[in-house]
Amino acid sequence: MESLDSRDDIEKPLLHGDESPPVLLTKKSTHARDVHILSFSFLLIFLAFGAAQNLESTVDTDKGLGTTSLGIVYSSFALFSLVASPVVRALGSKTALLLGTSGYWLFIAVHLIKQTWYIMYPISLYLGFASSIIWVEQGTYLTSAARRHARDNNLHEGKTIGNFNGEFWMMFACRQFFGNLLSLAILRDGSEGTPGQTKFLYTVFLCSMTLGIILMCFLNSKDTVEKEYQDSSRSFSASLISFLKSAIAPLFDVRMLFIIPLMAYTGLQQAFVWAEFTKYVVTPSLGMSGVGGAMAVYGFFDAICSLVAGRLTSGLKTISLLVSGGALLQAVVFVWLLLKFSQASGLLSIVAMAALLGIGDGVFNTQISALLGMFFKRDTEGAFAQLKVWQSGAIAVIFFISPCISLETMVVVMLTAVLIAYGAFVYLFLHGEEAVSSSRL
Numbered sequence: 001m002e003s004l005d006s007r008d009d010i011e012k013p014l015l016h017g018d019e020s021p022p023v024l025l026t027k028k029s030t031h032a033r034d035v036h037i038l039s040f041s042f043l044l045i046f047l048a049f050g051a052a053q054n055l056e057s058t059v060d061t062d063k064g065l066g067t068t069s070l071g072i073v074y075s076s077f078a079l080f081s082l083v084a085s086p087v088v089r090a091l092g093s094k095t096a097l098l099l100g101t102s103g104y105w106l107f108i109a110v111h112l113i114k115q116t117w118y119i120m121y122p123i124s125l126y127l128g129f130a131s132s133i134i135w136v137e138q139g140t141y142l143t144s145a146a147r148r149h150a151r152d153n154n155l156h157e158g159k160t161i162g163n164f165n166g167e168f169w170m171m172f173a174c175r176q177f178f179g180n181l182l183s184l185a186i187l188r189d190g191s192e193g194t195p196g197q198t199k200f201l202y203t204v205f206l207c208s209m210t211l212g213i214i215l216m217c218f219l220n221s222k223d224t225v226e227k228e229y230q231d232s233s234r235s236f237s238a239s240l241i242s243f244l245k246s247a248i249a250p251l252f253d254v255r256m257l258f259i260i261p262l263m264a265y266t267g268l269q270q271a272f273v274w275a276e277f278t279k280y281v282v283t284p285s286l287g288m289s290g291v292g293g294a295m296a297v298y299g300f301f302d303a304i305c306s307l308v309a310g311r312l313t314s315g316l317k318t319i320s321l322l323v324s325g326g327a328l329l330q331a332v333v334f335v336w337l338l339l340k341f342s343q344a345s346g347l348l349s350i351v352a353m354a355a356l357l358g359i360g361d362g363v364f365n366t367q368i369s370a371l372l373g374m375f376f377k378r379d380t381e382g383a384f385a386q387l388k389v390w391q392s393g394a395i396a397v398i399f400f401i402s403p404c405i406s407l408e409t410m411v412v413v414m415l416t417a418v419l420i421a422y423g424a425f426v427y428l429f430l431h432g433e434e435a436v437s438s439s440r441l
Contacts, residue, residue, distance in 0.1 A: 031149035034220050035164050038097075038141065039171035041219075044212030046172060048205035049104050051179030052111065054274060054295055065117060067275070069124040071399035073107075074271075076128020077392035084132040084388070085381040091133070093141050093222045100134020101213045103127035108209055111202040132388055139384030142168055143373040144222040159314045161373045162366070166310010169365040173306050173358070176299020179205075184292030250382045255375050258428035259368070262323070263387050265421035266364045267394030269330060272414055273298065273357055275398055280407040281341065285350055297351050298358040305362030310370075319367045320429045326363030327422040329356045334415040338408065 056066035088096045107127045110119055142164055150160040186201045250256045273295075282294045309322050333356050341349075368387065376383035402410070 030220055031145040031152070032164075034145050034222070035142065035167060037215060037219055038138070038145075039168045041212045041216040042138070042168070043171045043175055043178075044208050044215065045101060045104055047175035047179035047182070048108055048209045050175045050299075051183045051292075051295075052108060052202070052205055054180065054278060054291060055183060065115060065120060067399055067402065068117075069120045070275075071396050072121055072124040073128050073131070074267075074392045074396035074399060076125045077131045078128075078389050078396060080129045080132035081136065081385050081388040081392060084136040085379075085385040088133060088137045088140065088381055093137055093144075094219055096133050096137040097141065097216055097219065098213065100130045100137065101209070101216065103130025105206070105209055105213065108202060108206050112199060112206070128392075131392070132385075135388050136381055136385045138168075139369060139372065139387065140380045141219075141222050142369070143380050143384075146373065147377075148222075156314065158370070158374055162310050162313025162318075162370045164310070165366045165369045165373075166307050166313070169306035169310065169362060169369070170303045172365075173299055173302035173362055176302060176358075177296045178299075180292040180295040180299065184296070187292070249379060250376065250386045253376070255428065256383070256386060258424050259371065260386070260390055261417075261421040261424040262364070262368060263390040264394040265417050266361075266368065267391035268398060268414060268417050269357070269364075270361065270391075271395040271398030272410065273361075275402045276407060276410050277353075277357065281337070281353065282350055286347065290350070294350055294354045298354040298361075301355040301358035302362045302365075305359040306366050309363050309366045313366065313370050316371075316374075316429065319371055320425070322363050323367050323422070323425055326360040326367075327418055330360035331415060331418050333357055333360075334411050334418070337411045338415070 053070065056070055091099065103123075103126050106123050110123055113119075143161060146161040146164040147157060149155065149164070150157040182204065183201060186204070187197055278291045278295065282291050286294065312318055312322065333353050336353065369384075372383040372387060373380065398410075405413075
Protein backbone atom coordinates (compact mmCIF):
# COMPACT_ATOMS: atom_id res chain seq x y z
CA MET A 1 0.00 0.00 0.00
CA GLU A 2 1.02 3.56 -0.49
CA SER A 3 2.21 5.23 2.66
CA LEU A 4 0.43 8.18 4.18
CA ASP A 5 2.24 11.46 3.61
CA SER A 6 3.55 12.83 6.88
CA ARG A 7 1.45 15.51 8.48
CA ASP A 8 4.34 17.93 8.32
CA ASP A 9 4.48 17.57 4.54
CA ILE A 10 0.82 18.43 4.29
CA GLU A 11 1.07 21.46 6.56
CA LYS A 12 4.18 23.09 5.14
CA PRO A 13 4.06 25.35 2.07
CA LEU A 14 4.07 23.34 -1.13
CA LEU A 15 6.09 25.45 -3.53
CA HIS A 16 7.23 24.35 -6.94
CA GLY A 17 8.62 27.52 -8.33
CA ASP A 18 12.04 25.97 -8.92
CA GLU A 19 10.70 23.05 -10.94
CA SER A 20 9.70 24.94 -14.08
CA PRO A 21 10.89 27.99 -15.94
CA PRO A 22 9.17 31.30 -15.26
CA VAL A 23 6.15 32.11 -17.37
CA LEU A 24 4.92 35.39 -18.76
CA LEU A 25 2.84 37.52 -16.43
CA THR A 26 -0.12 37.36 -18.81
CA LYS A 27 -0.18 33.60 -18.39
CA LYS A 28 -0.25 33.68 -14.60
CA SER A 29 -3.84 34.88 -14.40
CA THR A 30 -5.30 32.35 -16.84
CA HIS A 31 -5.73 29.63 -14.22
CA ALA A 32 -7.72 31.92 -11.92
CA ARG A 33 -9.74 33.08 -14.94
CA ASP A 34 -10.57 29.49 -15.81
CA VAL A 35 -11.79 28.86 -12.26
CA HIS A 36 -14.07 31.92 -12.53
CA ILE A 37 -15.50 30.61 -15.82
CA LEU A 38 -15.87 27.05 -14.53
CA SER A 39 -17.62 28.24 -11.36
CA PHE A 40 -20.09 30.49 -13.18
CA SER A 41 -20.79 27.82 -15.80
CA PHE A 42 -21.66 25.28 -13.12
CA LEU A 43 -23.87 27.86 -11.40
CA LEU A 44 -25.92 28.40 -14.57
CA ILE A 45 -26.16 24.69 -15.33
CA PHE A 46 -26.92 23.43 -11.84
CA LEU A 47 -29.26 26.15 -10.66
CA ALA A 48 -31.55 24.63 -13.29
CA PHE A 49 -30.90 20.99 -12.45
CA GLY A 50 -30.83 21.51 -8.67
CA ALA A 51 -34.19 23.27 -8.57
CA ALA A 52 -35.68 20.72 -10.98
CA GLN A 53 -34.38 17.92 -8.76
CA ASN A 54 -36.05 19.42 -5.71
CA LEU A 55 -39.36 19.48 -7.60
CA GLU A 56 -39.01 16.04 -9.18
CA SER A 57 -41.03 14.16 -6.59
CA THR A 58 -43.97 16.56 -7.03
CA VAL A 59 -43.83 17.27 -10.77
CA ASP A 60 -43.49 13.63 -11.88
CA THR A 61 -45.81 11.86 -9.46
CA ASP A 62 -47.14 9.11 -11.73
CA LYS A 63 -46.12 5.82 -10.03
CA GLY A 64 -43.15 7.53 -8.42
CA LEU A 65 -41.66 8.40 -11.82
CA GLY A 66 -39.66 11.37 -10.51
CA THR A 67 -38.16 9.66 -7.49
CA THR A 68 -37.36 6.49 -9.45
CA SER A 69 -35.74 8.55 -12.21
CA LEU A 70 -33.46 10.21 -9.67
CA GLY A 71 -32.63 6.83 -8.19
CA ILE A 72 -31.60 5.64 -11.67
CA VAL A 73 -29.55 8.80 -12.20
CA TYR A 74 -27.46 8.31 -9.07
CA SER A 75 -27.17 4.52 -9.44
CA SER A 76 -25.86 5.06 -12.96
CA PHE A 77 -23.65 7.87 -11.68
CA ALA A 78 -22.05 5.53 -9.13
CA LEU A 79 -21.58 2.72 -11.65
CA PHE A 80 -20.06 4.85 -14.39
CA SER A 81 -17.81 6.70 -11.95
CA LEU A 82 -15.83 3.46 -11.69
CA VAL A 83 -14.77 3.86 -15.32
CA ALA A 84 -14.84 7.64 -15.59
CA SER A 85 -11.15 8.23 -14.85
CA PRO A 86 -9.69 6.62 -18.02
CA VAL A 87 -12.58 8.00 -20.12
CA VAL A 88 -11.84 11.53 -18.92
CA ARG A 89 -8.15 11.12 -19.72
CA ALA A 90 -8.96 9.84 -23.20
CA LEU A 91 -11.42 12.66 -23.95
CA GLY A 92 -9.31 15.51 -22.61
CA SER A 93 -10.40 18.08 -20.02
CA LYS A 94 -12.49 20.45 -22.12
CA THR A 95 -14.24 17.75 -24.15
CA ALA A 96 -15.08 15.83 -20.98
CA LEU A 97 -16.66 18.89 -19.38
CA LEU A 98 -18.75 19.67 -22.46
CA LEU A 99 -19.86 16.05 -22.92
CA GLY A 100 -20.89 15.93 -19.29
CA THR A 101 -23.31 18.82 -19.74
CA SER A 102 -25.31 17.00 -22.42
CA GLY A 103 -27.06 14.68 -19.98
CA TYR A 104 -28.27 17.56 -17.82
CA TRP A 105 -29.55 19.45 -20.87
CA LEU A 106 -31.55 16.44 -22.05
CA PHE A 107 -32.98 15.82 -18.58
CA ILE A 108 -34.35 19.37 -18.39
CA ALA A 109 -35.52 19.38 -22.01
CA VAL A 110 -37.60 16.22 -21.59
CA HIS A 111 -39.73 18.00 -18.98
CA LEU A 112 -41.11 20.21 -21.74
CA ILE A 113 -42.90 17.18 -23.18
CA LYS A 114 -45.07 14.52 -21.56
CA GLN A 115 -42.92 12.36 -19.29
CA THR A 116 -43.19 8.60 -19.56
CA TRP A 117 -41.02 5.89 -18.08
CA TYR A 118 -39.64 4.79 -21.47
CA ILE A 119 -38.36 8.34 -22.05
CA MET A 120 -37.33 9.33 -18.53
CA TYR A 121 -35.51 6.14 -17.55
CA PRO A 122 -33.08 5.98 -20.53
CA ILE A 123 -32.33 9.70 -20.19
CA SER A 124 -31.77 9.23 -16.46
CA LEU A 125 -29.37 6.39 -17.23
CA TYR A 126 -27.46 8.58 -19.70
CA LEU A 127 -27.44 11.46 -17.22
CA GLY A 128 -25.68 9.21 -14.72
CA PHE A 129 -22.96 8.53 -17.29
CA ALA A 130 -22.63 12.22 -18.19
CA SER A 131 -22.53 13.17 -14.51
CA SER A 132 -19.62 10.83 -13.84
CA ILE A 133 -17.65 12.43 -16.67
CA ILE A 134 -18.26 16.06 -15.76
CA TRP A 135 -17.74 15.63 -12.00
CA VAL A 136 -14.55 13.61 -12.19
CA GLU A 137 -13.15 16.18 -14.61
CA GLN A 138 -14.38 19.08 -12.47
CA GLY A 139 -12.34 17.93 -9.50
CA THR A 140 -9.32 17.18 -11.67
CA TYR A 141 -9.56 20.46 -13.59
CA LEU A 142 -9.93 22.59 -10.49
CA THR A 143 -7.01 20.88 -8.73
CA SER A 144 -4.80 21.19 -11.81
CA ALA A 145 -5.61 24.90 -12.11
CA ALA A 146 -4.79 25.45 -8.43
CA ARG A 147 -1.46 23.62 -8.62
CA ARG A 148 -0.37 25.48 -11.73
CA HIS A 149 -1.47 28.81 -10.30
CA ALA A 150 0.50 28.12 -7.10
CA ARG A 151 3.57 27.04 -9.09
CA ASP A 152 3.49 30.02 -11.46
CA ASN A 153 3.06 32.53 -8.63
CA ASN A 154 5.14 30.85 -5.89
CA LEU A 155 2.10 30.42 -3.65
CA HIS A 156 1.25 27.90 -0.95
CA GLU A 157 -0.25 24.98 -2.89
CA GLY A 158 -2.57 23.76 -0.14
CA LYS A 159 -3.98 27.22 0.47
CA THR A 160 -4.43 27.83 -3.27
CA ILE A 161 -6.34 24.55 -3.62
CA GLY A 162 -8.52 25.63 -0.70
CA ASN A 163 -9.15 29.08 -2.18
CA PHE A 164 -10.07 27.71 -5.61
CA ASN A 165 -12.36 25.09 -4.07
CA GLY A 166 -13.93 27.75 -1.86
CA GLU A 167 -14.77 29.91 -4.86
CA PHE A 168 -16.13 27.02 -6.90
CA TRP A 169 -18.28 25.51 -4.15
CA MET A 170 -19.54 28.93 -3.11
CA MET A 171 -20.78 29.56 -6.66
CA PHE A 172 -22.11 26.02 -6.93
CA ALA A 173 -24.03 26.35 -3.66
CA CYS A 174 -25.65 29.53 -4.97
CA ARG A 175 -27.56 27.30 -7.38
CA GLN A 176 -29.89 26.35 -4.52
CA PHE A 177 -30.45 30.00 -3.65
CA PHE A 178 -31.13 31.36 -7.13
CA GLY A 179 -32.75 28.25 -8.57
CA ASN A 180 -35.22 27.85 -5.73
CA LEU A 181 -36.06 31.54 -5.61
CA LEU A 182 -36.84 31.24 -9.31
CA SER A 183 -39.11 28.27 -8.64
CA LEU A 184 -40.78 30.11 -5.77
CA ALA A 185 -41.44 33.17 -7.93
CA ILE A 186 -42.82 31.31 -10.97
CA LEU A 187 -44.87 28.70 -9.07
CA ARG A 188 -46.18 31.19 -6.54
CA ASP A 189 -49.88 30.64 -7.36
CA GLY A 190 -50.04 27.01 -6.34
CA SER A 191 -48.26 24.22 -4.56
CA GLU A 192 -47.21 22.59 -7.79
CA GLY A 193 -47.94 25.38 -10.22
CA THR A 194 -50.23 25.31 -13.24
CA PRO A 195 -49.08 23.37 -16.33
CA GLY A 196 -48.30 26.68 -18.04
CA GLN A 197 -46.20 27.89 -15.11
CA THR A 198 -44.32 24.60 -14.90
CA LYS A 199 -43.55 24.62 -18.63
CA PHE A 200 -42.34 28.22 -18.44
CA LEU A 201 -40.13 27.37 -15.45
CA TYR A 202 -38.43 24.51 -17.30
CA THR A 203 -37.98 26.73 -20.38
CA VAL A 204 -36.13 29.25 -18.18
CA PHE A 205 -34.08 26.39 -16.73
CA LEU A 206 -33.15 25.20 -20.23
CA CYS A 207 -32.04 28.70 -21.27
CA SER A 208 -29.88 29.02 -18.16
CA MET A 209 -28.29 25.65 -18.82
CA THR A 210 -27.60 26.53 -22.45
CA LEU A 211 -25.83 29.74 -21.42
CA GLY A 212 -23.69 27.78 -18.97
CA ILE A 213 -22.66 25.32 -21.69
CA ILE A 214 -21.75 28.15 -24.06
CA LEU A 215 -19.66 29.83 -21.37
CA MET A 216 -17.81 26.57 -20.72
CA CYS A 217 -16.52 26.66 -24.31
CA PHE A 218 -14.20 29.52 -23.28
CA LEU A 219 -12.23 27.36 -20.83
CA ASN A 220 -8.58 26.57 -21.52
CA SER A 221 -7.53 22.94 -21.65
CA LYS A 222 -5.73 21.56 -18.58
CA ASP A 223 -4.58 18.28 -20.12
CA THR A 224 -1.29 16.91 -18.88
CA VAL A 225 1.50 15.85 -21.19
CA GLU A 226 1.35 12.25 -19.97
CA LYS A 227 1.23 9.83 -22.87
CA GLU A 228 0.55 6.67 -20.94
CA TYR A 229 -3.15 6.78 -21.67
CA GLN A 230 -2.88 8.06 -25.22
CA ASP A 231 -0.45 5.59 -26.75
CA SER A 232 -2.56 3.83 -29.35
CA SER A 233 0.18 1.30 -30.01
CA ARG A 234 -0.27 -0.40 -26.66
CA SER A 235 -1.71 -3.90 -26.68
CA PHE A 236 -5.25 -4.59 -25.58
CA SER A 237 -4.06 -6.42 -22.46
CA ALA A 238 -1.83 -3.51 -21.46
CA SER A 239 -4.76 -1.11 -21.94
CA LEU A 240 -7.03 -3.32 -19.87
CA ILE A 241 -4.49 -3.57 -17.05
CA SER A 242 -4.03 0.20 -17.09
CA PHE A 243 -7.79 0.69 -16.96
CA LEU A 244 -8.28 -1.69 -14.04
CA LYS A 245 -5.39 -0.11 -12.16
CA SER A 246 -6.87 3.34 -12.64
CA ALA A 247 -10.27 2.18 -11.38
CA ILE A 248 -9.17 0.36 -8.23
CA ALA A 249 -5.71 1.72 -7.39
CA PRO A 250 -7.03 4.41 -4.99
CA LEU A 251 -8.61 1.66 -2.86
CA PHE A 252 -5.13 0.32 -2.07
CA ASP A 253 -4.24 3.59 -0.37
CA VAL A 254 -5.06 3.53 3.35
CA ARG A 255 -5.87 7.24 3.30
CA MET A 256 -8.67 6.64 0.81
CA LEU A 257 -10.18 3.89 2.97
CA PHE A 258 -10.48 6.29 5.89
CA ILE A 259 -11.96 9.05 3.72
CA ILE A 260 -14.59 6.83 2.04
CA PRO A 261 -17.06 6.92 5.00
CA LEU A 262 -17.03 10.72 4.85
CA MET A 263 -17.53 10.64 1.06
CA ALA A 264 -20.52 8.33 1.45
CA TYR A 265 -21.97 10.47 4.22
CA THR A 266 -21.87 13.60 2.05
CA GLY A 267 -24.08 11.78 -0.45
CA LEU A 268 -26.45 10.62 2.29
CA GLN A 269 -26.84 14.10 3.74
CA GLN A 270 -27.42 15.73 0.36
CA ALA A 271 -30.10 13.20 -0.58
CA PHE A 272 -31.63 13.57 2.89
CA VAL A 273 -32.11 17.27 2.25
CA TRP A 274 -33.53 16.75 -1.25
CA ALA A 275 -35.80 13.77 -0.54
CA GLU A 276 -36.60 13.80 3.20
CA PHE A 277 -36.14 17.28 4.60
CA THR A 278 -38.21 18.96 1.87
CA LYS A 279 -40.99 16.35 1.96
CA TYR A 280 -41.37 15.49 5.65
CA VAL A 281 -40.04 18.57 7.43
CA VAL A 282 -40.63 21.63 5.23
CA THR A 283 -43.86 20.69 3.46
CA PRO A 284 -45.90 19.72 6.57
CA SER A 285 -44.89 22.95 8.30
CA LEU A 286 -44.84 25.50 5.45
CA GLY A 287 -46.61 23.78 2.58
CA MET A 288 -45.19 22.90 -0.81
CA SER A 289 -44.74 26.57 -1.65
CA GLY A 290 -42.26 26.82 1.23
CA VAL A 291 -39.86 24.29 -0.29
CA GLY A 292 -38.28 26.87 -2.59
CA GLY A 293 -37.77 29.33 0.25
CA ALA A 294 -36.29 26.76 2.63
CA MET A 295 -33.91 25.46 -0.02
CA ALA A 296 -32.91 29.03 -0.86
CA VAL A 297 -31.88 29.48 2.79
CA TYR A 298 -30.00 26.18 2.61
CA GLY A 299 -28.21 27.32 -0.55
CA PHE A 300 -27.38 30.75 0.87
CA PHE A 301 -25.62 29.37 3.94
CA ASP A 302 -24.03 26.61 1.85
CA ALA A 303 -22.54 29.26 -0.45
CA ILE A 304 -21.26 31.53 2.32
CA CYS A 305 -19.74 28.64 4.24
CA SER A 306 -18.10 27.23 1.09
CA LEU A 307 -16.33 30.52 0.46
CA VAL A 308 -15.25 30.99 4.07
CA ALA A 309 -14.15 27.37 4.55
CA GLY A 310 -12.16 27.48 1.32
CA ARG A 311 -10.36 30.64 2.42
CA LEU A 312 -9.51 29.10 5.79
CA THR A 313 -8.07 25.89 4.32
CA SER A 314 -4.29 25.66 4.54
CA GLY A 315 -3.52 22.09 5.53
CA LEU A 316 -4.67 18.97 7.34
CA LYS A 317 -5.13 20.69 10.70
CA THR A 318 -7.53 23.32 9.38
CA ILE A 319 -9.38 20.69 7.34
CA SER A 320 -9.85 18.62 10.51
CA LEU A 321 -11.20 21.57 12.48
CA LEU A 322 -13.63 22.55 9.73
CA VAL A 323 -14.89 19.01 9.19
CA SER A 324 -15.41 18.69 12.95
CA GLY A 325 -17.57 21.80 12.96
CA GLY A 326 -19.63 20.68 9.96
CA ALA A 327 -20.24 17.22 11.42
CA LEU A 328 -21.29 18.69 14.77
CA LEU A 329 -23.80 21.11 13.24
CA GLN A 330 -25.46 18.44 11.13
CA ALA A 331 -25.59 16.05 14.09
CA VAL A 332 -27.38 18.80 16.05
CA VAL A 333 -30.06 18.92 13.33
CA PHE A 334 -30.61 15.16 13.48
CA VAL A 335 -30.89 15.16 17.28
CA TRP A 336 -33.26 18.14 17.02
CA LEU A 337 -35.49 16.22 14.58
CA LEU A 338 -35.54 13.17 16.85
CA LEU A 339 -36.30 15.01 20.08
CA LYS A 340 -38.30 18.16 19.39
CA PHE A 341 -39.53 18.34 15.81
CA SER A 342 -43.26 18.34 15.09
CA GLN A 343 -45.32 19.26 12.05
CA ALA A 344 -46.37 22.38 13.91
CA SER A 345 -42.77 23.66 13.99
CA GLY A 346 -42.60 27.28 12.97
CA LEU A 347 -40.77 29.09 10.22
CA LEU A 348 -37.81 29.96 12.44
CA SER A 349 -37.11 26.30 13.27
CA ILE A 350 -37.19 25.30 9.59
CA VAL A 351 -34.90 28.18 8.62
CA ALA A 352 -32.44 27.30 11.41
CA MET A 353 -32.29 23.64 10.38
CA ALA A 354 -31.87 24.55 6.70
CA ALA A 355 -29.04 26.93 7.61
CA LEU A 356 -27.18 24.34 9.72
CA LEU A 357 -27.52 21.68 7.02
CA GLY A 358 -26.26 24.15 4.43
CA ILE A 359 -23.23 25.10 6.52
CA GLY A 360 -22.32 21.45 6.95
CA ASP A 361 -22.64 20.77 3.23
CA GLY A 362 -20.41 23.73 2.39
CA VAL A 363 -17.73 22.44 4.76
CA PHE A 364 -17.79 18.88 3.42
CA ASN A 365 -17.69 19.89 -0.25
CA THR A 366 -14.70 22.19 0.08
CA GLN A 367 -12.68 20.16 2.55
CA ILE A 368 -13.01 16.75 0.90
CA SER A 369 -12.02 18.24 -2.46
CA ALA A 370 -9.04 19.99 -0.89
CA LEU A 371 -8.04 16.81 0.95
CA LEU A 372 -8.09 14.71 -2.23
CA GLY A 373 -6.13 17.38 -4.10
CA MET A 374 -3.42 17.37 -1.43
CA PHE A 375 -3.20 13.62 -0.86
CA PHE A 376 -3.58 12.16 -4.37
CA LYS A 377 -1.30 14.04 -6.73
CA ARG A 378 -0.39 11.08 -8.94
CA ASP A 379 -3.95 9.97 -9.68
CA THR A 380 -6.22 12.94 -9.17
CA GLU A 381 -8.83 11.62 -11.61
CA GLY A 382 -8.98 8.29 -9.80
CA ALA A 383 -9.38 9.98 -6.41
CA PHE A 384 -12.26 12.16 -7.58
CA ALA A 385 -13.81 9.16 -9.34
CA GLN A 386 -13.90 7.38 -5.97
CA LEU A 387 -15.55 10.44 -4.43
CA LYS A 388 -18.35 10.28 -6.97
CA VAL A 389 -18.72 6.50 -6.74
CA TRP A 390 -19.38 6.58 -3.00
CA GLN A 391 -21.23 9.88 -2.96
CA SER A 392 -23.65 9.10 -5.79
CA GLY A 393 -24.10 5.51 -4.60
CA ALA A 394 -25.20 6.81 -1.20
CA ILE A 395 -27.57 9.31 -2.85
CA ALA A 396 -29.17 6.50 -4.87
CA VAL A 397 -29.69 4.45 -1.71
CA ILE A 398 -31.63 7.28 -0.08
CA PHE A 399 -33.86 7.78 -3.11
CA PHE A 400 -34.68 4.08 -3.31
CA ILE A 401 -35.33 3.47 0.40
CA SER A 402 -37.05 6.80 1.11
CA PRO A 403 -40.57 5.54 0.30
CA CYS A 404 -40.08 2.49 2.52
CA ILE A 405 -39.01 3.91 5.88
CA SER A 406 -40.22 6.63 8.23
CA LEU A 407 -38.58 9.98 8.84
CA GLU A 408 -37.55 8.89 12.35
CA THR A 409 -35.78 5.81 11.01
CA MET A 410 -34.04 7.85 8.34
CA VAL A 411 -32.83 10.38 10.91
CA VAL A 412 -31.40 7.57 13.05
CA VAL A 413 -29.59 6.26 9.96
CA MET A 414 -28.20 9.74 9.26
CA LEU A 415 -27.03 10.28 12.84
CA THR A 416 -25.31 6.90 12.85
CA ALA A 417 -23.69 7.64 9.48
CA VAL A 418 -22.27 11.00 10.53
CA LEU A 419 -20.78 9.48 13.69
CA ILE A 420 -19.12 6.66 11.74
CA ALA A 421 -17.82 9.03 9.04
CA TYR A 422 -16.43 11.48 11.55
CA GLY A 423 -14.88 8.70 13.62
CA ALA A 424 -13.03 7.35 10.57
CA PHE A 425 -11.84 10.85 9.67
CA VAL A 426 -10.55 11.50 13.20
CA TYR A 427 -8.69 8.18 13.10
CA LEU A 428 -7.09 9.24 9.82
CA PHE A 429 -5.94 12.49 11.39
CA LEU A 430 -4.73 11.06 14.71
CA HIS A 431 -3.54 7.56 13.87
CA GLY A 432 -3.20 7.44 10.11
CA GLU A 433 0.56 7.09 10.05
CA GLU A 434 0.52 4.27 12.61
CA ALA A 435 -2.23 2.47 10.68
CA VAL A 436 -0.19 2.63 7.49
CA SER A 437 2.98 1.48 9.21
CA SER A 438 1.27 -1.59 10.57
CA SER A 439 -0.36 -2.56 7.26
CA ARG A 440 2.31 -1.62 4.75
CA LEU A 441 3.10 -4.40 2.28
